[in-house]
Amino acid sequence: MTALSSASTAHEPPQTRDLVTGLERGLAVIGAFDQTRPRLTISEVAQFCGLSRAAARRYLLTLEHLGYLQCERRMYALTPKVLRLAQGYRQSSTLPRVVEPELHKLANCMKEASSAGVLDGDDVICIAACTAGRLVSMTLQPGTRVPAWCTANGRVLVAALPPDEVGAWVARQPLAPLTAQTLVEPARLVEAIDQVRRQGYAAVDQELEPGLRTLAVPLVGRQGQVRAAINISVSADRFTMMQLVETCLPRLRLAQAHLSALL
Numbered sequence: 001m002t003a004l005s006s007a008s009t010a011h012e013p014p015q016t017r018d019l020v021t022g023l024e025r026g027l028a029v030i031g032a033f034d035q036t037r038p039r040l041t042i043s044e045v046a047q048f049c050g051l052s053r054a055a056a057r058r059y060l061l062t063l064e065h066l067g068y069l070q071c072e073r074r075m076y077a078l079t080p081k082v083l084r085l086a087q088g089y090r091q092s093s094t095l096p097r098v099v100e101p102e103l104h105k106l107a108n109c110m111k112e113a114s115s116a117g118v119l120d121g122d123d124v125i126c127i128a129a130c131t132a133g134r135l136v137s138m139t140l141q142p143g144t145r146v147p148a149w150c151t152a153n154g155r156v157l158v159a160a161l162p163p164d165e166v167g168a169w170v171a172r173q174p175l176a177p178l179t180a181q182t183l184v185e186p187a188r189l190v191e192a193i194d195q196v197r198r199q200g201y202a203a204v205d206q207e208l209e210p211g212l213r214t215l216a217v218p219l220v221g222r223q224g225q226v227r228a229a230i231n232i233s234v235s236a237d238r239f240t241m242m243q244l245v246e247t248c249l250p251r252l253r254l255a256q257a258h259l260s261a262l263l
Contacts, residue, residue: 108134152216160226
């Protein structure tokens with residue numbers, strides 16, 4: 001088994017005086033909208049982003065003027081123009097372009113869904129996905145965010161953090177049960193992440209969604225840093241957890257080795 005290695009990409013944080021607060025808040029307003037909050041009022045945006053109602057109104061009006069938001073009956077929603085921001089990443093970054101062909105091979109070979117994700121704070125952002133005709137979960141789409149603590153990709157990525165930081169990372173998670181099988185005890189979650197680090201893969205059984213079983217491995221770059229995680233997701237009525245590991249892990253390992261050589 002290949003153990004996970006800690007990332008060594010620390011950078012000194014910028015000085016506050018060097019940051020553009022208005023840009024930071026404007027992006028936070030865009031980030032307030034997601035699949036659970038598709039339409040928001042001024043007051044809701046203000047509360048979610050920690051802004052005054054007057055400030056939230058100005059940001060919303062500005063983003064509406066720029067074409068990133070539309071307003072109907074005092075409810076704001078994102079417009080398709082926001083996709084230009086994501087498309088800029090997908091077209092300029094090598095990571096999705098390198099990963100996508102291998103995900104297609106995985107999905108078509110196993111006839112299951114496969115995706116890749118990166119860690120963003122406490123969440124995993126999907127950067128590429130292929131379903132091979134099986135829509136196992138709505139979260140398996142580029143751009144979607146899921147909690148890292150209860151997902152296979154997430155646990156693989158968190159396991160790459162320095163071991164002495166994992167406890168603090170777990171402590172700030174909400175650990176609310178999303179299903180009957182969600183692991184919510186902090187000590188057990190730290191233990192599960194430690195096991196992922198030792199064995200080099202994560203297997204999560206219906207902790208994010210009922211019926212969703214997922215197996216994930218890290219993608220380690222040439223300098224030893226974990227760049228992303230890739231997974232295979234299946235329906236619980238087609239695979240037991242043992243079958244998932246026995247059947248899919250070897251193929252997932254091959255994809256891991258191929259991609260890691262390219263990163």
